[in-house]
Amino acid sequence: MVFNRSLLAKAALGPAAGAVLMAFMAAGAIPAYQMYSVALAAVYTIVVLSVGLLAGWSGIWSVGHPAFFAIGAYFAAYGSSHQWPLEAVILGAVATGAALGAFLGYAGARFSVLYIALLTLAFTTVTLELVNRWSSVTGGDQGVPVVQLRSVLGLGTFLGGGTEPQYLAVGAAAVILALAVPAGASGLRMRLVAAKSHPMAARTVGIAPEAQSSLSFAVSAACTSFAGVLLGLITGFVSPDPFSLAFGISLIAACVLGGVGTVLGAVAGGVYLTWSPSLSSTVGLAQPVVQGIVLIGILLFLPGGVVPFLAAPARKLLQRMPRRRDARQPQPPEPSTDLSPLQPPSKAEGDGAPLLHLEHVSVSYGGLKALEEASLSVRQDEVLAVIGPNGAGKTTLLNALSGLTGNGRVSGTAEFAGRPLLTARATARRRLGIGRTFQHAELFSELTVAENVLCTRRWITARDRALVARLLHSVGLADVADRRPAELPFGLQKRLDLARAIAEQPRLLILDEPFGGLDAGERALLAQHIRRLNADGTAVVVIDHVLDDLFSVAHRVLAFDFGRTIGDGTPDTVLQDPKVRSSYLGTVGNRAGLPERVGERSMIRLRGVGHSYGGVVALRDIDLDVRQGTVLGVAGANGAGKSTLAGILHGSLRPARGDRESGGAVRTSLAPEGRALFKTLTLRENLEVAAYAAGITGAALRERMEETTEWLPVRLRDRLSASTAGLSGGEQQMLAIARALIVRPDVLIVDEPALGLAPVLVDEVYDRLVRLAHDGLTVVLLEQLLSRAMSVCHEVAVLHEGVVAAHGRPGDPAFAAVAESAYFSGAPTAPEAAVPTTRTSQVN
Incomplete structure (x- = not known):
């Protein structure tokens, strides 16, 4: 925890307000009959804060806090009748609440929000039933008095129902509010929010969601039990009535009213709970009716709560005010602007023992083997690239290294730095020295850019913040450190994912499609980062479909298909392996079954079409014609933009740029990737x-x-x-x-019909598609295997990184070489390269 002046000033507001309030109480400025309400509001503030921070930081909505409230109150009653000291009562109530809360948090971590709410509901029901039946301790329905509690620390004697507990309640609430402020800026809060936002990504940075849920629930329950002790003292009598399920619902309403997860919102919620009965009496309606109306109004008009709504204008005003930079604060160095073209990586040296060694590793889900008998080794000074078509098992391999195989059954052996890897938990692998990025930059959406990196540390010091600031500067994120990931373009989100993975200087960095969705400049910058990391001693395992950039950083390439290793070599030789080429391009089949006729009428026409997703360019300047009676194939690797093109051709996706025209009333139908049945x-x-x-x-x-x-x-x-x-x-x-x-479509669009199918089933599916072509149906086939598209289509467009890199007829002998080159690099190398890139309307 790093305390600065601003944080200390905010934390001091609670004690200062509490001191002023107690001074007014002592001076008689607050009438005696109102002092009880003030103390009750302080107690409710603690409870609302406990429930609100649990929901806001951990995503757990609890209906079980009335039970913890009751536990504290009955501890006060029991302790007063057995001459326990005040400190023993508080310690017993807090310890009991924390233990039960930890159990509920751990047990509920595997469930959804609904099931956690039901679990806590059951806990409250059982607790209230126990209160009613254990009459020798609780007094049953009749209740039990709280007489007095003496302090062994010299705090005095607290009489149940007297004025002393009222001062104690106000002071305790002030202290807890003060502690909540720095907790909101601590690593504890960041890790709780990270576990809530993205449990899988949290595991890769060493955060166990179950442990975080258990910890947060324990702290929340302990605070609520403490508030129960205060309630017993200020009321002087404890009965089951204040701890009903209706009170649990009222607590949630109070959290929403004030603002979930905010400190001032808890104060507003505590005040609301205290004076809502008076409000009900004033308007002449039952209290549940008034609470329902207020809650509906807040949800409809102020869903964020009253306090965040009122604070928003003040926050905007502060952001507009110029900030004076502290001259004493050391400034980060200027970022490197050296983006010179990268040279191919030098050959990895050293013949020592491998850092990572896998032998016969398999991952199966039921009867499906996603990875089969994979064996590989990676040295400390090496960058290993893993390639293969979609569904080859690449991501499953990375998940096995990261411990994210879920319910998959993993077999084989793996060692990392001489230690068994497969038996280690995912959270432990971060501590072993393994960092991981994700294909789609799985970030913690509720944390800022800086907090996404800081949350990798358990205890945050000033040195940690300085190191993170320097790291963000090195990857070009210093200017957006206080922004949320959703506010950033995709390229910057990828940089943040990388920064989080390398924050603790891992010995092995695992990169899942890091080049996907980036433009040329961003890919060059990323390649530079990878080479620098490797030069500093980090081994890298990277998978991607952008082969040019991937091969520019790799020392060695491993090829996968159908979960098996099919090739191993250097970047300049691996694609020469017939098995590797076949896995990407397929095996050319017989075109005899395809009807040799091409229509002239244009059914769908695309001109200058482009599309992006949140800054990620999926398609660029696509010109394409789908003509009547034609089987048009669109071939490309995973991530080339095929599915986006399918949606635009279908009409279900409107292009961001360019025009889509159809000749008359053309009915299109789409069989999407993954079937979506x-x-x-x-x-x-x-x-x-x-x-x-x-x-x-x-x-x-x-x-x-x-x-x-x-x-x-x-x-x-x-x-x-x-x-x-x-x-x-x-x-x-x-x-x-x-x-x-x-x-009965005029144009049938089929996206990846062979994905995940055995060869014999692929043949059956394509035979039936060819039969449709014989019946005169216009078909657009989006296919990952180039040779498959060449064997069953009249025309083929090769899509590479969102651009039509080649376009022609499979019957043209020169087109095969051009299409193959375009498939891998996007730049045809044959002398006739200019011919196949013409528009479909120019192909006869």
């Missing part, structure tokens, strides 16, 4: 849903169903009433195509 519905119901969505009912529906099911293989026609979840991958793919066909 409704697994809980039957085959028939999946088809009927698509028909209903198109407005097809009655006799027309029966006709379409008969026509569509006739296209399906017999084994599916006989199982229309079976659940879709029971189908194999190939059968699901055929059902997805049939669902697209039921609307």
Whole structure:
């Protein structure tokens, strides 16, 4: 924890306000009959703060806090009747609440918000039932008095219902509010929020979500139990009535009213709980009715709460005020502007023992083997690139190294720096020296840029903040350190993901598609960072589909397909391996089954089409024609932009730039990547849903169903009433195509029909697509394997990083070499390179 003047000033506001309030109470400025309400508001403030910070920082909504409140109150009653000292009562209540809270937090960490709420609801129900039945201790329905509690530390004697407990309640609330302020800037809060925002990413930086939930719930429950002790003292009598489930709902309403996770919001919520009965009496309505109206109004008009709403204008005003930079504060060095072209990496030296060694590692999910018998080694001075088509097992390999295989069954052996790796928890692998980035930059959305990196530390010191500031400066994020990740373009989010992974100088850095979605300048800068990290002694394992940039930083390349290792070599030789080329390009098949006819009418025309997702450019300047009766293939590696193009051709995605035109009333239908079937519905119901969505009912529906099911293989026609979840991958793919066909489209768009299928099933799916082409249907086929597209399409456009890099007819002998070069590098190398890049309308 780093204390600065601003933080100390904010923390001092609570004690200062408490001192002023107690001075008014002592001077008689507050009437005696109001002093009880002030003390009660202080007690409620502690409870609301406990519930609100638990929800805001950990994402846990608890209905169980009335039980902890009751535990504290009955501890006060029991202790007063047995002459316990005040400190023993407080310690017993806090310890009991913390132990039970830790258990609930740990048990509920694996559940959703709804199930955690139900768990805490059950806890309150059981506790209240125990209170009613354990009459020898609690007095049952009749209640039990709180007589007096003496302090062994010289604080005096506190009589139940007297004025002394009122001062104690106000002072305790002031202290707890003061402690909450620095806690909000601490590593504890950052780690709690990180675990809530993205549990999987949190594990990779050493944060265990279960432990964080348990800790936060324990602290929250302990504070609420302490508040229960104060409640027993100021009331002088404890009965079950104040701890009902209705009070639990009122607590949540008070949190929302003030502002979840805010300190001042807890004060507002405590005041609201105290005086809501008076408000109900004033308006002449029952208290639950008034609370319901207030809560509905807050949710509709001030969903963030009253305090954040009022604080927003003040915060904007402060942001506009110029800040004077402290001359004594050391300034970070200017960032390096050296972005000279990178030279190929020098050959990794050294023949010592490998830092990482895997032998026969397999990962299976049920009957599916995502990774099979993978063996590899990485030296400390090496950058290892892992390549392969989509579904080859690359990400599964990285997840196995990171401990993020979920319910997958992992076998084989792996050692990191001489220690067993596969048996280590994901959180422990960070401490071993393994850092990890993600394909889509999985960041902690509720933390700032600086906090995303700081949360990797348990205890944050001034030195930690200085180091993080220097790290952010080195990756070009110093100017946005106080912003949230959602406010940044995708390129800067990728830099933040890298900064978080290298914050603790890992010995092994695992990069999952780091070049994806970046422009040329950003990729060059990232490549420079990777080479610098490796030069400083960090081993790197990186997967990507942008092969040019990947190979520019790699010393060695490992190729995967269908979960197996199929090639190993240097960047300049690995693609010469026939198995590796086949995994990307496929094996050229026989085009004899394709009807040799091409129409002239343009069904869909794209001109200058481009599209982006939050700053990530998916498509650039696409010119494409889909002509009647044509089977058009769009081939490209994963991440080339095929699915985005499919959505634009279908019309379900509007391009950010350019024009999409269709010739007349053209009906399009899309069989999306991954099939997107409704697994809980039957085959028939999946088809009927698509028909209903198109407005097809009655006799027309029966006709379409008969026509569509006739296209399906017999084994599916006989199982229309079976659940879709029971189908194999190939059968699901055929059902997805049939669902697209039921609307009788003019253009059928099929995205990655072979994804995840065995070769024999791939052949069956494509045979049926060719049959549709024989029937005259216009088909757009988006395919990862180039040779597959070349074998079944009249025309093929090669998509590379969102650009049509080559375009031509598979029957042209010169086009095959041009398309292959464009597939890998985006730049055709054949002499005829200019010819295949012409628009579809120019291809005869």
